[in-house]
Amino acid sequence: MQRRFLLSALAAASVVPGMSWAQAGKPIRLIVPFPPGGATDISGRVLQEPLQRILGQTVVIDNRAGAGGSIGMSELARSAPDGLTLAVATLSTHGVNPAVFAKLPYDPIKDTVGVTELVKAPGVIVINPTELPMVHSFADLVKYLKANPGKVSYATPGNGTIGHMWGELFKSATGTAMVHIPYRGAGPALNDVLAGQVAVYFDQVASSLPYVKQGKLKALAVSWNARLESLPDVPTYGELGYQNLNDPSWFGLVAPAGTPAPVVLRIQQAVAQALAEPAVAQRLAGQGLYPSGTSPQAFSKQIVSEIAKMKKVAAYAKISLD
Incomplete structure (x- = not known):
């Protein structure tokens, strides 16, 4: 047909x-x-x-x-x-x-x-492991954010960008609170996460993957229909029970x-x-x-x-x- x-x-x-x-x-x-x-x-x-x-x-x-x-x-x-x-x-x-x-x-x-x-x-949520040493998984991050509302910041390329929307969608789905730090572009935002100025970042896998491989960032979840070959140990949002966050x-x-x-x-x-x-x-x-x-x-x-x-x-x- x-x-x-x-x-x-x-x-x-x-x-x-x-x-x-x-x-x-x-x-x-x-x-x-x-x-x-x-x-x-x-x-x-x-x-x-x-x-x-x-x-x-x-x-x-x-x-x-x-x-x-x-x-x-x-x-x-x-x-x-x-x-x-x-x-x-x-x-x-x-x-x-x-x-x-x-x-x-x-x-x-x-x-x-x-x-x-x-x-x-595919999208990914990453953290600076030095800034959040107690967070080893997505569940750990949610638990920590609920215990410390408003004490953790997340970076984005700017107000109203995809990263901003992903961050707000995450907060809504998990019932957590983080402080939004908008930058003028993805480059400056990612650089400050790598430098430890901001702890959390919502990104496309392609941009953050090299730093995850180097251990400079830790990936907690990806938005995809299955685990990625490049990040086999990182679960999908859907796998974690957050299907509404699983759209790439x-x-x-x-x-x-x-x-x-x-x-x-x-x-x-x-x-x-x-x-x-x-x-x-x-x-x-x-x-x-x-x-x-x-x-x-x-x-x-x-x-x-x-x-x-x-x-x-x-x-x-x-x-x-x-």
Whole structure:
């Protein structure tokens, strides 16, 4: 049944006016709403070559960083819905931002359409073992925090960031209290955790893993559906009974609202084909990213679900950046 669906989708795409991008002679612009070098940028660039090959059309990466991804997404929202402009969406642009900002220059539901989830990125809670020598497990941390409310701090890349939301979600789920210390970026936040200025940090596994391996940080739990090969001794949140904390971060692909469904499906299938290539999967795995390739319908539902979840967290923690 799935094979018949894919074949019919590709057949439909082949007859859509303007679908032959190569004949149009215009490149596909892939907007990355964050600076070069980060995980968002990497997830787009890894797909650049295989998508060019599969679609037979040039793919140009366009970094439009700023305002937590809002600048890039507003650029996408203003673009023609012809399949020639796409953007890498993140949990920030299509989850956190609409939850913490009353006004955005784009509407993630009305102005964009989900194409596919590209990759998932496991999250992790880490501590500085020197600052919390009595904490050897997730249960130990919860116990200590309940006995010492407000005496432990956690660092984040800034107010309203994913790390901030993860921290508040943790506090809500465990019934604990910690002091939020916002920084201007992930680098400064992680550096201060390593230096012992702050004890707890919520991060993506890829960023903290080298320091966990070196013993400078201790990982207590990961947000994934099973234990990671890179951290076999670290349990998942779900395993510990906190399934609502077990959702990883993700990166996806969106198009301007109004992009024809057959065009969206053609792009999604090209992405799925690219993600299935061993070389692509290997490059992503090296960055702690795991290929996905979900359907447009599934990804669109995921975006709605993420926004609702983050709005609950923002309401609980009274986070508003307007």
